[in-house]
Structure formats: structure tokens, C-alpha cells
Amino acid sequence: MLTRRALRVAGSEVVGPYTLLRVERGKLDPGIPGQFFMLEVPGRLLPRPMSLCLATSSELGFLIDPIGPGTRALCSLAAGETLRILGPLGNGFRLDVERPLLVGGGIGIAPLPYLSERLANPPAVLGFRTAWHAEAAALVPNAEVVLEPTYVTEVLPPGHDVLACGPAPMLEAVRRLTPNAQLAWEAPMACGYGACYGCAVEIDGELKRLCVEGPVLAAA
Amino acid sequence: MRLLNASGCLDALTAPDVAAGLDTFVTKTVTPLPRGGNDPVRIAETEVGMLNAIGLANPGIDAFLTHVLPRLPRPVWVSVGGFSVRDYTEICERLEGEDVAAIELNLSCPNVDEAPSGGGEVVAAARAATTKPLYAKLAPTADVAENAQAAEAAGAGGLSLVNTVKGLALDERTLRPVLARGAGGLSGPALRPLALAAVHACHQATRVPIVGMGGVSRGRDALELLAAGASDVALGTVLFSDPGAPARIRAELEAELAAHGFADPDNIVGAAHEAEASTLDLESRVGRKKGLHTRANVAG
Ligand SMILES: Cc1cc2nc3c(=O)[nH]c(=O)nc-3n(C[C@H](O)[C@H](O)[C@H](O)COP(=O)(O)OP(=O)(O)OC[C@H]3O[C@@H](n4cnc5c(N)ncnc54)[C@H](O)[C@@H]3O)c2cc1C
Ligand SMILES: Cc1cc2nc3c(=O)[nH]c(=O)nc-3n(C[C@H](O)[C@H](O)[C@H](O)COP(=O)(O)O)c2cc1C
Numbered sequence: 314m315l316t317r318r319a320l321r322v323a324g325s326e327v328v329g330p331y332t333l334l335r336v337e338r339g340k341l342d343p344g345i346p347g348q349f350f351m352l353e354v355p356g357r358l359l360p361r362p363m364s365l366c367l368a369t370s371s372e373l374g375f376l377i378d379p380i381g382p383g384t385r386a387l388c389s390l391a392a393g394e395t396l397r398i399l400g401p402l403g404n405g406f407r408l409d410v411e412r413p414l415l416v417g418g419g420i421g422i423a424p425l426p427y428l429s430e431r432l433a434n435p436p437a438v439l440g441f442r443t444a445w446h447a448e449a450a451a452l453v454p455n456a457e458v459v460l461e462p463t464y465v466t467e468v469l470p471p472g473h474d475v476l477a478c479g480p481a482p483m484l485e486a487v488r489r490l491t492p493n494a495q496l497a498w499e500a501p502m503a504c505g506y507g508a509c510y511g512c513a514v515e516i517d518g519e520l521k522r523l524c525v526e527g528p529v530l531a532a533a
Numbered sequence: 534m535r536l537l538n539a540s541g542c543l544d545a546l547t548a549p550d551v552a553a554g555l556d557t558f559v560t561k562t563v564t565p566l567p568r569g570g571n572d573p574v575r576i577a578e579t580e581v582g583m584l585n586a587i588g589l590a591n592p593g594i595d596a597f598l599t600h601v602l603p604r605l606p607r608p609v610w611v612s613v614g615g616f617s618v619r620d621y622t623e624i625c626e627r628l629e630g631e632d633v634a635a636i637e638l639n640l641s642c643p644n645v646d647e648a649p650s651g652g653g654e655v656v657a658a659a660r661a662a663t664t665k666p667l668y669a670k671l672a673p674t675a676d677v678a679e680n681a682q683a684a685e686a687a688g689a690g691g692l693s694l695v696n697t698v699k700g701l702a703l704d705e706r707t708l709r710p711v712l713a714r715g716a717g718g719l720s721g722p723a724l725r726p727l728a729l730a731a732v733h734a735c736h737q738a739t740r741v742p743i744v745g746m747g748g749v750s751r752g753r754d755a756l757e758l759l760a761a762g763a764s765d766v767a768l769g770t771v772l773f774s775d776p777g778a779p780a781r782i783r784a785e786l787e788a789e790l791a792a793h794g795f796a797d798p799d800n801i802v803g804a805a806h807e808a809e810a811s812t813l814d815l816e817s818r819v820g821r822k823k824g825l826h827t828r829a830n831v832a833g
């Protein structure tokens with residue numbers, strides 16, 4: 314059932330340029346890492362898609378980059394306010410991999426803390442623009458951090474099952490290096506459940522809605 | 534009154550429980566050939582509504598008939614689009630033997646370059662090509678009432694009002710259009726007063742039933758469209774933020790109707806056209822016009 318749940322904001326922390334928004338979990342299913350939720354934004358018409366960053370028995374955490382009106386409003390939510398959340402939505406990462414390596418770039422590291430926990434803290438390679446952005450690496454155990462002008466693709470150890478999330482150019486580069494990688498893509502989304510076709514991308518000549526068929530897609 | 538979805542705003546196959554909350558499902562516009570749609574970015578949000586330039590992305594009539602239509606809930610309306618009169622008649626002919634309750638002719642998509650002009654001509658040709666009820670979908674242009682009259686004269690059995698109007702959003706940093714296509718169709722709250730005016734004008738100008746849509750997000754909005762002259766209401770953009778909208782808006786509408794002394798939404802259709810309405814005597818006059826005993830209905 315596609316039912317939104319009203320959840321209370323438990324609090325939020327600043328993590329470099331990002332904000333970790335914590336909400337009381339209630340009865341919400343955290344889903345599989347890489348799945349996402351649509352978060353209602355106070356004063357805005359459309360909800361915003363967010364990956365789940367952290368899940369404890371009592372709270373869910375979302376790591377948010379304030380890049381526009383929606384994300385800025387989410388970052389300034391105060392403890393005690395409520396917001397309605399729909400999800401988990403879409404397809405997450407396949408967890409049945411032998412030698413997982415997590416790869417993330419910038420705000421694309423958002424789903425990796427939860428993914429890391431579910432895979433028993435595998436190695437990770439994270440790339441950031443500045444040391445300030447790299448403060449978010451503290452959320453991911455076992456992480457090697459590189460800063461621009463070094464890119465994650467320059468330091469990827471061979472022989473791993475890559476699970477990656479980050480900006481499209483990074484995902485394209487990872488795909489060229491590791492054809493079996495699982496990649497979490499982004500597209501602007503209005504609904505998150507297949508209704509608007511805003512997120513449709515062409516894959517193998519077919520039109521696919523990223524919110525339904527993704528956001529995690531096999532690279533090949 | 535029936536509650537429908539607005540074309541292009543719900544996929545009954547990926548969200549069957551949302552579609553189950555509606556009385557009739559309306560498909561996304563189907564064209565003769567498959568269309569990938571426009572390049573991303575195809576949606577943007579503004580303070581007052583959303584913009585879309587999806588570009589009639591659809592599998593084309595062949596794949597639609599084999600893979601989609603058989604699995605859709607019933608009753609179903611099929612929205613038909615095209616770039617020439619022949620495109621419309623071809624699809625109408627192919628739908629003739631199918632279990633389709635009505636055909637909505639999309640005469641007003643703002644996101645394709647070669648949309649047909651002369652809605653009346655398309656409706657007349659479609660009328661000759663199918664026995665199914667035809668709804669003409671129009672945008673809230675200044676001449677919407679004349680377009681509605683032309684559609685009615687050409688054989689449209691109903692009107693779907695309204696489609697989106699062109700709008701533009703600029704990126705806050707780069708000041709370039711957010712949508713790859715530049716402008717897109719504006720829907721949501723900004724469209725609501727335009728939809729009301731169009732429904733109001735077309736109710737006066739024609740005698741055919743109207744499906745009202747445009748920015749409905751609460752029961753009150755549905756009530757106002759009914760009062761302006763719509764006999765059915767469709768939900769579009771609101772479904773994106775609230776997949777529970779069908780049940781919620783139905784319940785809110787019931788409460789609004791009760792507050793106005795009506796048990797049945799059909800009794801309030803066109804109430805805005807009655808002279809000097811006040812909340813108190815509105816009910817008796819509309820009741821008289823329709824020959825209905827609204828008070829008795831309320832009691833039940
Ligand atoms: C499945 C999924 C998971 C996501 N998870 C996270 C997350 O965990 N943390 C996080 O901070 N963000 C995440 N995002 C991105 C986030 O949803 C967008 O940044 C947000 O919707 C932007 O809203 P806004 O109103 O702040 O900015 P807007 O004004 O909407 O956008 C600002 C600029 O970014 C562009 N833009 C907006 N959305 C996207 C997008 N999805 N992809 C590419 N460009 C875009 C716009 O065109 C514009 O130029 C995710 C997106 C998806 C699809
Ligand atoms: C994402 C999106 C896609 C749409 N696709 C179609 C379409 O394929 N055919 C059509 O006739 N109208 C289409 N519309 C217009 C809607 O059916 C409706 O007329 C309009 O959005 C106004 O209603 P609303 O304000 O409730 O959304 C679309 C609207 C949106 C937002």
C-alpha cells in the first residue's frame with residue numbers, strides 16, 4: 314500500500330555542508346539500502362526523494378545537501394515538527410555479493426552508512442570536493458577518502474563487487490571500470506511511485522522509470 | 534459524480550491500489566507510434582504549481598493494445614493524442630472493439646511542437662471513426678468556450694477541462710530554464726482559478742457533461758468545480774504528493790456537501806450559475822432546479 318506516514322522529527326545534526334535529519338521511526342519499514350523515501354517539504358507542492366542513510370530501532374536518518382528550496386526547508390526542520398513520508402520505494406542494492414566495495418561521491422554517500430551496516434562494514438572508497446564535504450565520511454566505517462582533484466576511480470582496488478552512488482559522471486566512470494557494478498542513479502522525481510514519468514530514462518532503447526526500475530541498476 | 538485521475542498523472546499498473554480509489558481510470562495519452570518523450574529535466578516545481586514537459590512519452594498504440602490495455606482496471610478511458618487528424622482516427626478505429634468506456638481526445642498538449650490545430654476537425658473525424666463517447670480535452674485558453682462549442686457541434690459527448698498552460702521556471706543559480714525543453718505545462722494550484730473559469734464558461738456555452746480538473750487538492754476544490762458546472766472531477770498533480778488523495782478528497786467533499794446541506798454531489802452541479810446564491814437558500818434553489826428533495830437526502 315502506498316500510504317504516507319506522519320513522523321516526528323527527532324533532531325538534526327550538521328555534518329560538513331550537509332544536515333543529518335533524524336525522524337522517529339514509528340512503524341515505518343526502513344527497506345533495503347538504496348531504496349528511497351519521498352519526504353514532504355513544508356510549504357512546497359512536491360515531496361523530495363531521499364535515500365535512507367541510517368536506521369536504528371527508533372530512528373531513521375536522512376543525509377541532506379541543501380542545494381535548493383526543498384532541501385533547504387528539510388534541513389531547517391526542528392525537533393518536534395512532523396512530516397509525512399512515503400516509502401520505502403524503488404529497488405535497492407542486491408546484498409548477496411561476495412566481495413563488496415562501497416563507492417560514493419559527495420552527497421551520493423547518503424545511502425552508504427545503512428548499506429555498510431547491512432553488509433557488516435565492507436571497505437569503502439569515498440570522494441569529496443573539499444575536506445569540509447569529507448566530514449560526512451565519518452558516517453561510513455572502513456572508508457578511504459580522496460579529495461579532488463583525485464577521483465575515486467583512480468584508487469579503486471580490483472576484484473570487488475562495487476556498489477556505488479554519486480554524481481552521474483562518477484557512475485559512468487565506475488561503470489567503465491567495473492562492468493558488474495550496481496549503481497544508484499538520480500533523476501528529478503515528482504511522485505516516486507511511477508505516476509508522473511518525470512524520472513524516465515532510456516535504458517537499452519527502452520523507457521524506464523528510475524523510481525520503479527531503479528534507482529539501483531546493474532551497470533551492464 | 535465520478536472521481537477520475539487526470540491523464541498522465543497515474544499508472545494503474547504500478548499503483549493499482551491508488552487507481553482502486555477512483556471510479557474510472559484514464560490512461561496517459563497514447564499516440565500511434567511509441568514516443569520516448571522529451572529529454573530530462575522534464576519536471577520542475579514552482580511556488581504555485583509544477584511544470585512538466587514529459588512530451589507524451591508512451592509505448593504507442595500497438596504495444597498499448599497488447600501489453601497495457603488488457604491489464605488496466607475497468608471502467609477505463611483512453612486518452613488519444615497525435616500530430617494529424619489521421620493519428621486520432623487511426624487510434625479511435627483500433628479502440629472500437631475494445632472494452633473502453635470513453636475516448637478522451639487530447640487536443641491541447643503544450644509539450645509537443647506539431648499539435649493539431651482545429652479541434653473541431655479532429656473531433657468530427659474521430660466521431661466518424663468510433664461509436665464510443667468522445668471527451669474533448671481543452672486547455673483554459675481565452676477562447677475555450679468557443680472551442681468547447683466547436684467540439685460539441687462536431688460530436689463530442691463531453692469535455693475534459695482543463696489541460697495545462699505553458700509556464701517557465703528558471704534555475705535559481707544559472708537563470709537558465711530548468712526544463713530541458715524550456716517551457717512546460719503548468720499544473721497544480723496555479724491552474725485552479727483558470728480551471729474554474731473554463732468550466733464555468735463551458736457549462737454556460739454547451740450542454741455536454743464536463744470533467745473538471747486543475748489544481749484540485751482538497752474536497753473544497755472539487756466542490757467548487759462541481760458548482761461551476763463540472764459533473765465529474767479528476768485528480769492530477771495532487772496524486773504525486775499524496776497517493777491517498779482519492780479517499781481523502783472524497784471524504785472531504787462529503788463533509789463539504791453536508792455542510793452546504795447536500796447529500797448528493799450531483800445536486801450542486803452548476804450551483805454557481807444560480808443568481809444571488811447564499812449558503813442558506815442555495816440548497817433550496819438548486820434542489821428545485823433539479824427537482825430533487827435535498828433535505829430528505831441529507832437525512833439519509
Ligand atoms: C532516489 C533519489 C535519492 C536521493 N537521495 C538523496 C539524499 O539522500 N540526500 C540528498 O541530499 N539528496 C538526495 N537526492 C537528491 C534530492 O532529491 C534533490 O537534491 C532535491 O530533490 C532537490 O530539491 P530542491 O528543492 O532542494 O532543489 P531544486 O530547486 O529542485 O534543484 C536544485 C538543482 O538541482 C537539480 N536537481 C534537482 N533534483 C535533482 C536530481 N534528483 N538529480 C539531478 N539534479 C537534480 C535541479 O534541476 C536544479 O538545478 C536523491 C534523489 C533521488 C532521485
Ligand atoms: C506529469 C504530467 C503529465 C501529464 N500528461 C498528460 C497527458 O499525457 N495527456 C493529457 O491529456 N494531459 C496530461 N497532463 C495534464 C493533466 O491531465 C491535467 O489536465 C492537468 O495536470 C491539470 O490537473 P492538475 O492541476 O490536477 O494536475 C499531464 C499533467 C502532468 C502534471
Ligand code: FES
Nearest residue numbers: 505507509510524
Ligand atoms: S518519479 Fe514519478 S514516475 Fe518516477
